Every structure is written in structure tokens, then in C-alpha cells.
Amino acid sequence: xxxxxxxxxxxxxxxxxxxxxxxxxxxxxxxxxxxxxxxxxxxxxxxxxxxxxxxxxxxxxxxxxxxxxxxxxxxxxxxxxxxxxxxxxxxxxxxxxxxxxxxxxxxxxxxxxxxxxxxxxxxxxxxxxxxxxxxxxxxxxxxxxxxxxxxxxxxxxxxxxxxxxxxxxxxxxxxxxxxxxxxxxxxxxxxxxxxxxxxxxxxxxxxxxxxxxxxxxxxxxxxxxxxxxxxxxxxxxxxxxxxxxxxxxxxxxxxxxxxxxxxxxxxxxxxxxxxxxxxxxxxxxxxxxxxxxxxxxxxxxxxxxxxxxxxxxxxxxxxxxxxxxxx
Amino acid sequence: xxxxxxxxxxxxxxxxxxxxxxxxxxxxxxxxxxxxxxxxxxxxxxxxxxxxxxxxxxxxxxxxxxxxxxxxxxxxxxxxxxxxxxxxxxxxxxxxxxxxxxxxxxxxxxxxxxxxxxxxxxxxxxxxxxxxxxxxxxxxxxxxxxxxxxxxxxxxxxxxxxxxxxxxxxxxxxxxxxxxxxxxxxxxxxxxxxxxxxxxxxxxxxxxxxxxxxxxxxxxxxxxxxxxxxxxxxxxxxxxxxxxxxxxxxxxxxxxxxxxxxxxxxxxxxxxxxxxxxxxxxxxxxxxxxxxxxxxxxxxxxxxxxxxxxxxxxxxxxxxxxxxxxx
Numbered sequence: 196x197x198x199x200x201x202x203x204x205x206x207x208x209x210x211x212x213x214x215x216x217x218x219x220x221x222x223x224x225x226x227x228x229x230x231x232x233x234x235x236x237x238x239x240x241x242x243x244x245x246x247x248x249x250x251x252x253x254x255x256x257x258x259x260x261x262x263x264x265x266x267x268x269x270x271x272x273x274x275x276x277x278x279x280x281x282x283x284x285x286x287x288x289x290x291x292x293x294x295x296x297x298x299x300x301x302x303x304x305x306x307x308x309x310x311x312x313x314x315x316x317x318x319x320x321x322x323x324x325x326x327x328x329x330x331x332x333x334x335x336x337x338x339x340x341x342x343x344x345x346x347x348x349x350x351x352x353x354x355x356x357x358x359x360x361x362x363x364x365x366x367x368x369x370x371x372x373x374x375x376x377x378x379x380x381x382x383x384x385x386x387x388x389x390x391x392x393x394x395x396x397x398x399x400x401x402x403x404x405x406x407x408x409x410x411x412x413x414x415x416x417x418x419x420x421x422x423x424x425x426x427x428x429x430x431x432x433x434x435x436x437x438x439x440x441x442x443x444x445x446x447x448x449x450x451x452x453x454x455x456x457x458x459x460x461x462x463x464x465x466x467x468x469x470x471x472x473x474x475x476x477x478x479x480x481x482x483x484x485x486x487x488x489x490x491x492x493x494x495x496x497x498x499x500x501x502x503x504x505x506x507x508x509x510x511x512x513x514x515x516x517x518x519x520x521x522x
Numbered sequence: 523x524x525x526x527x528x529x530x531x532x533x534x535x536x537x538x539x540x541x542x543x544x545x546x547x548x549x550x551x552x553x554x555x556x557x558x559x560x561x562x563x564x565x566x567x568x569x570x571x572x573x574x575x576x577x578x579x580x581x582x583x584x585x586x587x588x589x590x591x592x593x594x595x596x597x598x599x600x601x602x603x604x605x606x607x608x609x610x611x612x613x614x615x616x617x618x619x620x621x622x623x624x625x626x627x628x629x630x631x632x633x634x635x636x637x638x639x640x641x642x643x644x645x646x647x648x649x650x651x652x653x654x655x656x657x658x659x660x661x662x663x664x665x666x667x668x669x670x671x672x673x674x675x676x677x678x679x680x681x682x683x684x685x686x687x688x689x690x691x692x693x694x695x696x697x698x699x700x701x702x703x704x705x706x707x708x709x710x711x712x713x714x715x716x717x718x719x720x721x722x723x724x725x726x727x728x729x730x731x732x733x734x735x736x737x738x739x740x741x742x743x744x745x746x747x748x749x750x751x752x753x754x755x756x757x758x759x760x761x762x763x764x765x766x767x768x769x770x771x772x773x774x775x776x777x778x779x780x781x782x783x784x785x786x787x788x789x790x791x792x793x794x795x796x797x798x799x800x801x802x803x804x805x806x807x808x809x810x811x812x813x814x815x816x817x818x819x820x821x822x823x824x825x826x827x828x829x830x831x832x833x834x835x836x837x838x839x840x841x842x843x844x845x846x847x848x849x
Contacts (some may be wrong), residue, residue, distance in 0.1 A: 315621030
């Protein structure tokens with residue numbers, strides 16, 4: 196049973212996982228959908244109630260029925276490196292590849308549908324509430340008056356994007372910023388705005404969950420930092436990430452979160468306040484982990500390799516074709 | 523409890539359903555996501571574990587907690603009609619709107635995730651096989667040799683796109699065509715090709731399923747038609763669509779198909795052969811029904827209105843927030 200890794204050619208994080216799988220003697224196929232029809236080929240046959248699919252990568256043929264798991268790491272868009280790329284070829288190739296893979300029994304980290312849903316910030320906030328995580332008071336609105344009333348109730352606010360990175364080429368991260376006390380919020384009418392009570396934090400927490408494995412890292416806040424430096428990605432760093440214990444209630448809540456989200460992997464960001472409470476900021480289903488592994492020495496890549504190598508259809512991933520023995 | 527219809531301004535099919543809902547006294551809100559920030563506003567608040575969302579359309583305020591059902595009919599892209607449209611505003615608005623709606627208890631026709639998955643032709647073929655429908659022998663491949671061997675086993679073939687309509691502006695339907703007996707299939711290497719055994723058909727069947735309601739229509743093939751006219755959408759029409767009975771085995775299979783696909787609405791296309799067997803061609807989760815209703819007089823719009831007006835969280839749609847009383 197083979198592990199399929201969908202990612203681009205240059206991906207040192209994937210390299211780390213491939214190395215672990217190799218050491219464990221688990222067959223791995225690494226494939227970039229961008230290479231379809233140019234080094235990568237596919238075929239699926241539906242005859243007399245049976246379904247047989249194959250992939251070919253660099254001349255190596257793999258049966259789709261023999262896929263153990265699929266890691267959607269950082270795949271390129273289908274067929275964009277073809278000799279004559281086009282929007283139509285990308286659509287045809289994407290539908291063919293992901294349509295066939297969706298019909299296999301393989302376990303996914305993460306399933307494309309679950310991954311897509313998991314990006315929605317309002318859905319994240321609601322799920323975090325339901326699973327028992329502490330969520331800072333948040334408003335997403337295009338009503339200036341709603342924003343003003345919210346700012347009266349919660350005077351110390353940050354603003355951040357609803358959707359994540361700005362979709363330019365290459366995508367640009369938009370920092371979380373403090374809202375000035377005299378903001379009038381009239382511009383809220385022109386686009387959805389996410390306002391959130393600022394957590395006065397004593398540390399940032401990154402909790403990486405791989406199946407049932409929880410690995411938390413903590414980065415103490417710089418006591419000398421300016422209160423406007425709220426975004427850990429942009430603030431000057433004074434301390435490395437250090438391994439941290441996960442409070443049992445948090446462990447229970449995040450496992451429930453991932454189960455309900457049908458995700459096998461999630462990188463949770465929390466802000467720890469002066470009382471030690473972990474406030475949920477977001478769960479990134481494709482969150483990077485290299486920087487945490489580097490600082491803490493936590494075996495994240497190894498945990499991913501172990502999850503991918505597991506037998507059976509367990510875990511949080513859904514196996515849609517799981518009721519059939521073929522494809 | 524309100525029915526929310528997501529569609530563009532000019533949509534006579536939606537008009538028919540709105541009319542029925544109005545007659546039944548069911549509150550309806552019709553909204554085009556394209557109008558976001560310009561006539562349409564939204565707000566969602568997440569405070570102390572509770573979640574409250576609102577939409578405003580033309581000055582009318584609707585609570586998201588009070589949504590009974592959501593019909594994703596033909597929505598425009600979010601915020602494209604805003605005063606200053608941009609890819610970033612569309613992404614922010616789409617994530618905000620659909621993120622909030624995903625967290626409601628409303629029943630969906632159809633849920634965006636299920637709809638997206640249901641478009642994949644390889645997945646459709648596999649699901650049709652599993653649910654007991656007759657599927658004509660099909661190959662989707664980029665291997666010329668696989669195509670040649672398939673053509674030897676099944677000499678009478680049609681070719682059609684994997685993904686549906688060509689993504690030009692406006693999108694262009696690509697007709698299903700017969701494969702010439704001397705085709706050499708070398709070009710298959712340049713893009714996934716879907717080859718299917720041609721069903722020598724005595725009729726086309728359109729089976730529209732709305733929840734548990736099945737409405738079949740049949741269009742007899744023109745006995746004088748040229749054998750190359752395989753695509754009913756492009757062939758000259760000699761007979762209108764006529765109401766037809768649904769064989770019990772087919773009824774059972776399509777209901778299972780929609781249940782497993784988590785769809786509340788599906789338009790199945792079959793080819794009926796000389797033995798009366800209905801061969802599955804595809805299931806379109808957003809299939810048009812106006813032309814069938816016009817020819818047959820079948821109450822498709824009324825069945826949709828009835829489904830949308832139903833109470834409770836039954837049916838095939840998934841209600842992701844169904845475990846919470848709010849949002």
C-alpha cells in the first residue's frame with residue numbers, strides 16, 4: 196500500500212516526511228498535479244460495475260486501489276506545466292485526477308472538501324465555540340453601526356482579514372492590527388471587516404495536531420514589545436518556540452474540532468492571556484510546521500509520516516469510497 | 523422561518539419557485555451575493571459562546587438563526603457588483619457570507635461542498651456503479667495505449683469532456699461526439715479524454731429528483747436520426763419530453779446516490795436502450811428543469827418549493843451546525 200504525496204517539486208517539508216517514510220520502508224509516490232500530461236499520466240476504467248485507476252509518475256505505474264493515504268501538501272494547479280497549458284486543460288485534468296482520487300479508499304490528510312470548508316473563518320469561530328474553546332469576542336460585519344456598537348462594548352480591538360492572505364502573486368499576508376480608539380468605521384460598509392477583542396497576551400501558542408497526536412509550542416511575549424505589535428508573524432522575535440504541555444480540556448476540544456471538521460491535520464493558533472487561558476485565534480488546516488519543529492525539536496514530520504503510513508480507515512479523514520473494494 | 527434563495531436578479535426559474543412559496547405563505551429572501559456591500563449587508567457576532575448572524579437585503583433584516591433552508595440556485599460571485607470590485611473583496615465577501623451560512627442550521631439545496639464534489643465525473647461514475655445503476659463502459663485516460671485497447675474491446679465509442687462546459691465567457695457546452703473507427707488516440711497524451719461505449723438509444727431520460735420526489739421524463743429518439751447525433755442537447759428534436767414511470771430499482775438507486783452524495787436535488791440523464799435499460803450518463807446537481815416542466819407539465823418548481831418550505835433537518839442535505847441552537 197502506497198502513500199501518495201501531492202506537492203510541488205521544491206518542498207523541503209515534504210522531503211522530511213518522505214525521508215521518514217523511506218526509513219520505515221513505506222512505498223511513496225510524490226506527484227505534482229502541475230506535471231499532468233508532462234511526466235504524469237492517469238487512467239481510470241469503469242467497466243461492468245468495477246473501477247480500476249492508475250497513475251504514472253516518471254514512468255512508475257501505481258494502482259489507485261493500492262493507495263493507503265494521500266497527503267495534500269502543496270500541489271500545483273493541474274497541468275499548468277503542460278506543453279500547451281490552458282484553463283480548459285487545467286479544469287479537465289483537475290476533475291480527472293481529483294475525481295479518481297476521491298473515489299479511492301485512501302485516507303486523506305486533508306480531504307480537499309474538508310480543507311476548503313475549514314478555511315472559512317466564521318465557520319471556524321462557530322465550531323471553536325461549539326467544541327468548548329475560548330473565543331475572543333468577534334464581529335464580522337458590513338454594518339458601520341454594528342461595528343461602532345461593538346467597539347463601545349469592547350474598546351480594545353484588533354482588525355484582521357476574513358479570508359487570510361491577499362490573493363496577489365505571490366499572495367501577501369495581511370497583518371492583524373490594532374484598531375485606533377477614534378476609528379469611525381464608516382469604511383466597514385465597503386467590505387466585510389473582522390473585529391476581535393484584543394487578547395493581552397503573555398505568549399503565543401501553536402498547537403499542531405496530527406491525527407490524535409498533539410504537539411504544542413509556546414513563544415513568550417516580549418515584555419518590552421509595543422502593544423501595537425499584535426501579530427506574531429510580524430513582531431520582532433526575542434524568544435524561540437518552546438515545547439509546552441496541552442491542558443486536558445484544550446486537548447479534548449481540539450480533537451473534537453478536527454473530528455467535526457473531518458481534518459486529519461490542523462495547526463491551531465492561540466493567544467495565552469495573563470490568567471493562562473488559551474484564546475482560539477484560528478485553525479489552519481495547511482499550516483506550516485517547519486519553524487516549530489526547528490525551534491522545539493518536536494517530531495512533527497515523523498508524526499505525519501506515521502499517520503500516512505497507518506493501515507485501515509481510521510482517524511478523522513473521510514474515505515468516501517470506503518464502501519467498495521475497488522477504486 | 524425564512525427560505526433564502528441565492529441567485530441572480532434575472533432568473534425565471536427562481537421566480538416560479540418564489541411564486542409557489544409566496545402562495546404557501548412562506549417568507550422568502552432572495553439575495554445575489556454579487557450585490558454584497560451594495561444593497562446587501564451582513565453581520566455575524568461571536569460573543570461568550572453564542573453566535574448571531576444577520577443579513578440585510580434591500581433594507582430588510584433577516585436573522586441567520588431563522589433560516590429554514592437555503593437554495594443555491596444561480597448566485598453571482600460575491601461583491602462583483604460592488605462600487606469598487608476586486609479579487610480581494612470577492613474573496614473576503616465570499617468567505618464571510620458562505621462561512622456564516624455554513625454555520626447555520628438551515629437545510630441546503632444543495633450544500634456548496636456536496637455540489638462541488640458532485641461535479642467530478644469519475645466520482646459520479648464510481649458512485650453510480652456502487653448504487654446499482656447501469657454505467658456504460660467508460661475510460662478516462664491520458665495513455666494512448668489504454669485508449670487503443672479500450673477501443674478494441676468497445677469499438678463503438680463516444681468522447682465527451684471530463685469536466686462539463688468549456689470555461690470560456692460565456693461557458694460553452696462541448697457536445698458528446700462519436701469516435702471515428704480509425705481514430706489513433708495519440709492526442710490523448712495531451713489531456714484527459716473520456717471515452718464511453720455508445721448506447722444505441724431508443725430514448726433519452728431526464729430523471730429529476732427533489733428530496734424523495736422523483737419526476738421522470740422521456741424523449742423518444744428520432745428513428746430517422748443520423749447515428750452521429752448522440753447528444754440530445756444538440757440533436758434536432760422531433761418529440762417533446764413526456765412524463766415516464768420510474769422503474770423501482772432505478773428509484774432505489776438514485777435515492778441512494780443522492781443520499782451518499784449529500785444532495786437534495788439532482789437531475790439524472792440516462793440513455794434508454796432497446797431492452798429498456800436506463801444507462802447512467804450523469805447526474806447534474808444544478809441541472810436546469812424549466813424545459814422539462816414546460817414539456818411535461820410536471821410540478822418540479824412546486825416540489826422544490828415544498829422541499830424548501832419543510833420544517834426540520836431531514837432530507838439529504840447536511841446541516842453542519844445542527845448540534846447547536848444558534849447560528
